[in-house]
Amino acid sequence: MNLSENILTLSNWINSAERICTVCHTNPDGDALGSTAAMFFYLTETLGKSVTALLPDAPPQSLGFLLEGVNYLTGGPSAQEAISRCDLLICLDFNVLSRAESLCDACTSYPGRKVLIDHHVGPQEDAFGLCFSDTGVSSACELLYEILMHMPGIDGHAGRLPARTAYALMTGMTTDTNNFANSVFPGTLRMASALLEAGVDREDILDHLYRSGREQRLRAQGDILRDRLVITPEGAAVTVLTADVLQSYALLDGETEGFVNIPLEIKEVRLSIFAREENGRFRVSLRSKKGTSARELAMQAFHGGGHEQAAGGRILIPEDIPTPEAAAEYVTRAAARFLQQNSHRS
Ligand SMILES: [Mn+2]
Structure with a gap:
């Protein structure tokens, strides 16, 4: 399967889904939360979908700004129930379901359509109906950016991404590259450039990430x-x-x-x-x-x-x-x- 075929499948699955859940890895970092928020705002604002973002455990307070406006649940029975009631499950920034720790069992036994969007080595491909996995990118946010650019409503124009999606993608890429210090690929800079052009406020991101400490x-x-x-x-x-x-x-x-x-x-x-x-x-x-x-x-x-x-x-x-x-x-x-x-x- 090639990328554009996969994107078409993803687009169809999203279209026919009423309730969508996203899941990220335990101890969520900026990339996990950034890809979560970016997907949430694309699905809700561009496509008008009903989405619940699920986190296996609480996010660090320092990254709370990424979740403003996101409908999310942290671990526990209500998150597990949300999984059992959704009709599309999108897993972000982890390669094996065990990384969802407290939500691992619910994700594993979920019988519906499961999508992986990740950049780690060795994805658990047989656990997902649809697998976007690329280790040649900086972050899950960069891979998600590539995917979203081909999705309906965006069609290659970064300026059509919801502002909060663009902001979250830039943030996740920034934390996973340690502010452009590692895992920077040509595509990483192309994405950063397009997002800047689209109006993302990078100063604000840097203020939140690196200039707000105690x-x-x-x-x-x-x-x-x-x-x-x-x-x-x-x-x-x-x-x-x-x-x-x-x-x-x-x-x-x-x-x-x-x-x-x-x-x-x-x-x-x-x-x-x-x-x-x-x-x-x-x-x-x-x-x-x-x-x-x-x-x-x-x-x-x-x-x-x-x-x-x-x-x-x-x-x-x-x-x-x-x-x-x-x-x-x-x-x-x-x-x-x-x-x-x-x-x-x-
Ligand atoms: Mn990551």
């Missing part, structure tokens, strides 16, 4: 870099925060977002790992420079996956480590071993 967040970042960052001789930068250490910095949900990128500023660092204890386990973020695969280590040591240079996973207690205090050593050892093997290979 003083406490910046000071905590400094303290964490000074007190908690460990650099191994192999070139791994490791930051592990147990729940009580995390609490001592008085950070809010989502405020450690982006911390994992900072150690890559150091020349010798090839890999940065940031792990924080949350709900009885550790959430792990990994970033690497070209030539080192964050994704491979995420799969090997952290039950995770993702992109080559940006991946995620978790550390389970007691399956992986007996107590939270053992996490730092576990991560450091896994990273050191991984980098040693890698350098032997090359």
Whole structure:
């Protein structure tokens, strides 16, 4: 199946659907929420559809601006019920249904039409009736932009996208590229250019994303870099925060977002790992420079996956480590071993 055939099918499915639900991944980031909002406003404003956006869990407060005006539900029985009552389910920014965590079972057992729009490696193709999957784009927002440009009512004119769709697409692409620092493709810049031309207020997006932090967040970042960052001789930068250490910095949900990128500023660092204890386990973020695969280590040591240079996973207690205090050593050892093997290979 080629792209235009797929788009025609999607368009037909949307046309014949009364109630549409979208679902994104757990711990939603800017791309998950951006693609959610962009799809919501296209379906409701351009096509007049009835849409419920579903989030497996609560969005970070810092990204709440993306959901203004979106009819959404967060996890729980009402979201599961919305899935069972809808006649089209559109999954955004994740490759396997398990990434919908609290909504995974409802999505899996949903018997109706399921669509995937995603940019991660290894999509669970057999779970979807229609699969848009492209790893050669910056973000789900970029892929969604490509799709929407071919959809009825838009027909190749970015200026015909609802203003809030254009804004949300630009926002999701901006967060997934870390403001044009990684995963930038020629198409990414073409999209950015078209959206700017269409009137998207990028200054406003940057204000929301990068200039709205609390003083406490910046000071905590400094303290964490000074007190908690460990650099191994192999070139791994490791930051592990147990729940009580995390609490001592008085950070809010989502405020450690982006911390994992900072150690890559150091020349010798090839890999940065940031792990924080949350709900009885550790959430792990990994970033690497070209030539080192964050994704491979995420799969090997952290039950995770993702992109080559940006991946995620978790550390389970007691399956992986007996107590939270053992996490730092576990991560450091896994990273050191991984980098040693890698350098032997090359
Ligand atoms: Mn994404």
